Amino acid sequence: MRLQGGETPLAGLMVIDRRRLSDERGYLSRLFCQDELAAFGWHGPIMQINETGTVHKGTVRGMHFQRPPHAEIKLVTCTRGRILDVAVDLREGSPTVLKHFAIELSEENGCSLLIPKGFAHGFQALTDDVRLIYAHSEPYAAGAEGGLHPQDPALAIDWPLPVERLSARDAAHPFLTPGYLGVAA
Template sequence: MIFTPLSLNGAYLIDLERRGDHRGSFARLFCQEEFRQHGLTDIWSQCNVSHSVQKGTLRGMHFQRPPKADAKLVKCMAGSVFDVIVDLRENSETYGQWVSVTLTADGGGMIYVPQGFAHGFQTLSENAQLLYFHSDSYSPEHEGGFHHADPAVGIAWPLEIASLSDRDNNMPPLAKLEPIS
């Protein structure tokens, strides 16, 4: 695996090192030792799949608060997505800043999302599917989110929004939330 730090401290783009021959290829999706060497979460408590049918679907921006704050490892298994993370960590020099990566099933890259970050994505294709590893179990009473179009954050979504949940559309602006400690 190739770990490339992103502009927000603790976040990484992780590319798979495929080994191939005439039969196809093989790559490690996770290696506990390599994650430990980079100081990343190396125990995953829950794994989820997200499937979005329509191109332009937007999901986000979501997070969990302590004591259920979780790191995530996100991989695109079908289609492609514009994946976004936002630093919500109290006293972070990059608080409120965002970074994006395009994840594709063919590309094989993953994004490592540290605890204290919000995560969201917009599908760039029909039938996009994401595989999520979470370092803690989902807890409805610790979930949070902010509005995907908050001008103070200024995420530049690449497509017109084709589908959005009422819940995501009614999220508050980031300024109404307390930072994650």
């Protein structure tokens, strides 16, 4: 069983197709293989694995990132329901800075998103009762945490459902202004 990856318009951001082995009993899906993922940009061990559960469709979580030196690679996998997963390029000097890429991840399509260092990440639940598993290359560092407002017009994210149930923290993230994060708005 080999993982297959596909490039996106944002350099380093990869869609990972987790090919399932199926028979009459069900299936096996490899969520993580360091050797195989190295070809797609995963470097180093997994330092943390998190699971999120989101109860209501329309809920948006994000857009979160860790500032250097705690910047992290994330591998995001949806194991129940469907989400619109979004990554925003925050890399200084990148030709796609502040551009985003969005993809539907679901338990049915068997895809994951490999998000390199220098990206903000968030998602919208497209169904009720969504479950995600995140593998992180770095441990969480509260002092390095950052975020963007998911409804910032400068990001132009087209959420497919009305944005609902933003946490107080996510709703308080600022809109981009010139110089925020060292990039032009």
